Amino acid sequence: MNGRLTIEYYVAEGAVIRMIGLVERRGFRVTRIVMAEQPCGRRGTLVLEIAASDAARSTDILALQVGRLHGVTRVTHDSADSRGAELQDKAA
Amino acid sequence: MNAPAQQLHQLAPEIAPQAVTGARLVVEALEREGVTHIFGYPGGAIMPVYDALPGSSLTHILVRHEQAAALAADAYGRVTGRPGVCLATSGPGATNLVTGIANAFMDSVPMVAITGQVPSALMGTDAFQEVDIFGITLPIVKHSYVIRHPDDIPAVFAEAFALAQSGRPGPVLIDLPKNVTQGSSTQTSNYEMPWFGLPEPDGRAVEQANRLIEQARAPILYFGGGIAIGRAERALRDFAARTGMPSVATLKGLGGLPTDAPNFLGMLGMHGTRAANTAIDECDLLICVGARFDDRATGKLDTFAPNARIIHIDGDPAEIGKLRRPEVGIGGDLSLILDRLTAAPADISGWRARCNDNARSWAARYDAPGIGIYAPAMLKELTEAAGDELIVTCDVGQHQMWVAQHCRFSRPQAHLTSAGLGTMGYGIPAGIGALLAEPEATVLTVTGDGSIMMNIHELATLRRYRLPLKILLLDNSQLGLVRQWQEYFFDRNFSEIDLSDNPDFAEVARAFGIEAFTIDYRAEVPGAIQRLLNTPGPILCHARIDPRTSVWPLVPPNKSNMEMMEEEL
Helix, strand or coil: CEEEEEEEEECCCCHHHHHHHHHHHCCEEEEEEEEEECCCCCEEEEEEEEEECCCCCCHHHHHHHHHCCCCEEEEEEEECCCCCCEEEECCC | CCHHHHHHHHHCCCCCCCCEEHHHHHHHHHHHCCCCEEEECCCHHHHHHHHHCCCCCCEEEECCCHHHHHHHHHHHHHHHCCCEEEEECCCHHHHHHHHHHHHHHHCCCCEEEEEEECCHHHCCCCCCCCCCHHHHCHHHCCEEEECCCHHHHHHHHHHHHHHHHCCCCCEEEEEEEHHHHHCEECCCCCCCCCCCCCCCCCHHHHHHHHHHHHHCCCEEEEECCHHHHCCCHHHHHHHHHHHCCCEEECCCCCCCCCCCCCCEEEECCCCCCHHHHHHHHHCCEEEEECCCCCHHHHECHHHCCCCCEEEEEECCHHHCCCCCCCCEEEECCHHHHHHHCCCCCCCCHHHHHHHHHHHHHCCCCCCCCCCEECHHHHHHHHHHHHCCCEEEEECCCHHHHHHHHHCCCCCHHHEECCCCCCCCCCHHHHHHHHHHHCCCCEEEEEEECCCHHHCHHHHHHHHHHCCCCEEEEEECCECHHHHHHHHHHCCCCCCCCECCCCCCHHHHHHHCCCEEEEECEHHHHHHHHHHHHHCCCCEEEEEEECCCCCCCCECCCCCEHHHCECCCC
């Protein structure tokens, strides 16, 4: 199952590896990465295209798990198993 | 520094700055957080912090291995609900903390682990005692920091403590390069404590859950470690009494309801009671509170509660639907949610009576033949004699399951066990942490002859601080749970389980200055229990038990809980 996570986060030491590591540990392979920092240098966006290692892995749950990382402010995800793209906005 | 912490730092008012060292700021930050005890072990890179400790209000507990520092801090955190603090130097000091940090992570325990680090200029150069503890622990911490400037210390510590204990608690690591603790700062510390709360429960979901409860004819309340984490036992007990529904607990849930509470069927799962597993199999509504459908509880997942609709309530919304998609999921504060579940099920008296009849019919028996010590009976008698102020810590193995099955628990904090990680060696350090967290409690560590050797050096810590820990060592001269699995699931191919060359444990304890005695016969048990409970200082009872004894019931791996094996009488 393929999907895409768009993660907004505060730039901090270890932030990117923390997010990517979590995705891989939860049973997803990262197939493409795009990232950008805002000009202020304090916020960034990470887009991950991912493939689940088996059918039991849910990107809905993965998005929640990424969203609970400290410093992650917003996760958008879109995949075959989600009921449409969903948003989690921790600031809301 | 992490951006949220940076924002806090910027909130700090400008007050007549006075230069202090980073190490002093660390100590002041800990004092400000209300920390009273630190478990640690000094070494090169953390020496500036140790230099700043004397004269502070902090009591440092010098353990004999850093793993014990982390495990003691874990138990301290479980009992108090506030982060336990452990402290170690860089390199091997830091890596020795790893098992304890993972233990806290798996069981959602609030902890702040502080490590020394080589100076920033040497980081990444393979310097002496340099290890990337930040990287090593990324998968097992709730969050982590490397502090790069002394100015950042107050804000990072405030944020770390808030993170560790809020929402779903967990360990937070702070790595302190030596130049940071030796450097100086004029940073003031007058800022607000951050807080990261739980989401507000979804009102519509609560309504749906109430409707399901009204419709249920055979409901079961299934609760886990989230009750202890959320300090939700009052709400759980009210809900159980209000609805009268039968209930079961996970290993970590034990004590959420008292062991002898009405309609409580005991622990479910691999070593759960037949009554609990049968009730789960037959129920039409499963209300899961603060549990996570762990494989040790569910057995083969697709056979678990096959006829039930599910209400899943958890402090961590990411747990809801992770393994079993519920009809209704509610994330948020457990007490708040349980108090809002005001619906009553229809008449469930017949269902309740059947569950309770099963519990009576299938209750554990304590009339094992022979004259040897029967560990389940001894544990039951010991905890009944000890009273409600008892805290039991245990290690991992057969004795851990016997503790869960046969001990009496009056509250969630009465049972400290390494549930998620299954850390042999947890018991004695956890006993140390529990005693310092609640000095008036009677603290009992139940251990095995395999587990005790993992951290036996902590007998020296007990002696040093004269901590009145009561240790019951159940010695079967082998790795009993491994033996049991090899016997039933590996064609009796017994491989590397023999520990018959164990030392004389009573002699070892006495060498550490701990009172100790050995028993072999059932007739000696009553006297041993009295001696354990009445001795004012630390004491070890070495009880030799039959190596053939197994833990029953047992659900074979990857089988349904209804396929449990039971002892042939």
